[in-house]
Amino acid sequence: MPEKRYLMTPGPTPVPPQVLAAMAEPMIHHRAADFRKHYGECLARLKQVARTESDVLLFTASGTGAFESAVVNLCAPGERVVAITAGSFGDRWVKLAQAFGADVVPIRYAWGETPNPDDLRAKLAEIGGAPVAFVVQSETSTGVVSDVEAFAKVARAAGTTLVVDAVSSLGAVPLEMDAWGVDVVVSGSQKALMTPPGLGLVAVSRNAFEHAARVKQPRFYWDWEKTRAAQAKVDAPFTPAVSLVIGMNVALGLILEEGLENAFARHVKLGRACRAGIKAMGLELFSPDEDRSAVVTAVKSPAGIDSGELVKVLRDRYGVTIAGGQGDLKGKIFRVGHIGWFDLFDITTALTAIEIALVELGADVVRGAAVGAAVTAFQAA
């Protein structure tokens, strides 16, 4: 029998067949009317998903590229940036901003801790403010989801432009860009937006556009104003990734058909189910045991088991792909993604496979309890 494969990493995530089918249509020209229909619709749907009236700029790039656009549009060399980091992606943004000459003041937490908005308030007061601050909404390396609404409140009060990394969270957990007064939201196609990787997106508030207009930093491909002006004419400054745009438009249609609130509620239930199953197996969670942890469930590897071994056994013997730990957490945790096109049966499959593999590796786990606990947690009001 051809092997069945199960993709349960925190990204890229599974892509619905409707999206894959749309991407398999014959190529069309990016300046012809038939593409502009997809493109215009996609840009409008992105605004709905980001809950903003502002422009959402599309870049042919990974999420890191979209984040780089925020840095080169907002950070002048030598200017201060506060970067909140509690994991791999937070650390990446520190390095990225430093590469462009920013004077980065990091607020560092141990990987797995949840950043506290009070720490941003105190740091901004201590250093006399900063034009820009970065925060990660969903730290994919740890499963921690930050309280972006509270961070936005602190940033707004301090006159700081807040950039939110929502790469793995946009469409999975609430992010009310306009209502919360968030200035910049960065995301990518390959997580909750259920599209293959290759599109980076940046939602930019009017305030952030004005901020960018004052910042002198060389930019061309990432220039927000150039992209905004082109998009205003339903065009792109450079040949866009036609098939990915067409695919993402279909995916966004599916998300909006489900309804964003329903999608958020579904992710909460998926997270609950996954955590309940993990605990029923007798394992210890690494990511917080709370409803906000709806994107990635991180789990401590049981004593004596290298999580890298678990990932390998799951993939090679059972066709199930989950993720190991990054950085210092390598070998110590494993991560199950449930972002985007996931339902209860994906969670029960992941739990079943993890249990089988851990038993094979000689771990001391409770057998036969995880799936029942997951179903119960999923069905609870």
Place this chain on the structure above:
Amino acid sequence: MPEKRYLMTPGPTPVPPQVLAAMAEPMIHHRAADFRKHYGECLARLKQVARTESDVLLFTASGTGAFESAVVNLCAPGERVVAITAGSFGDRWVKLAQAFGADVVPIRYAWGETPNPDDLRAKLAEIGGAPVAFVVQSETSTGVVSDVEAFAKVARAAGTTLVVDAVSSLGAVPLEMDAWGVDVVVSGSQKALMTPPGLGLVAVSRNAFEHAARVKQPRFYWDWEKTRAAQAKVDAPFTPAVSLVIGMNVALGLILEEGLENAFARHVKLGRACRAGIKAMGLELFSPDEDRSAVVTAVKSPAGIDSGELVKVLRDRYGVTIAGGQGDLKGKIFRVGHIGWFDLFDITTALTAIEIALVELGADVVRGAAVGAAVTAFQAA
């Protein structure tokens, strides 16, 4: 009947069904063994297509992004760059380098002229040399193909690192990176490489890597060394466009199966056929009537006919997409692309449709002669 569509622009170009089918496979993780197989094979095949032993770096980006990587890796602010421009893309690279603070010395030609390597030699002598020079191999806006071998000879003699824009030409016309001593070749997935847009690639010689190591210019996403180091481990520094890489690997396999020399010869014959048909219709060529014009055929619009109207009629009434003129050539020329997945019947279809549409628009064209002339030219030794 569902409308049949014919994509005959100079990019994006038609994508073979095998490539589309590969891209429609379920998503896989970019760090798992099954993706690395595609990725490693794709990187190796790219070297074969660029005719180099050096690394070909892959970026999730449009061709312009890949070109930006050449600028930020090679051009220090204030340093001199000679940019040869005879069309829209040459002009873009002037602006791009200026955006990053380069002291750009342009060698400008009228759009449609063919750049002369002697002019580069004279300019370099006049200004006392320059660390970097840019040349466009196939200027998509005019159909002109430059003699890159001769430019490389001049650049090498002057100790200048030559960057070649081969976005619309790599895989269509000869480019012997190592044999000709070209330092940097920039290309994209969506032209002769028969893949949807979204991947930019840069072949970098050892000399160019050493040059880049000396250049201080902020870079992160576009950093060559970071990308080279990751690719050496069959990895990517940031999530790559998984489906596009898988698709391009299939497309590169098809190209290498045909054989690069056969692909070049086919493009020469396609160009001959297209020009013969255009002339038989009584129209005047804008691109040079020579074998090197194998990528795009540019044609002067007949008296009294706006080429934009022709493009519109072809697209809206006949499902045939060609391109109009850019910049000052808007309305004055039209362009037929024959890059990548094209055969004789695509050319005869394009000619037939152009003839029908021009007659409808009231142009004075010779009727019924174009296809015969094209076939004869294609079949001639």
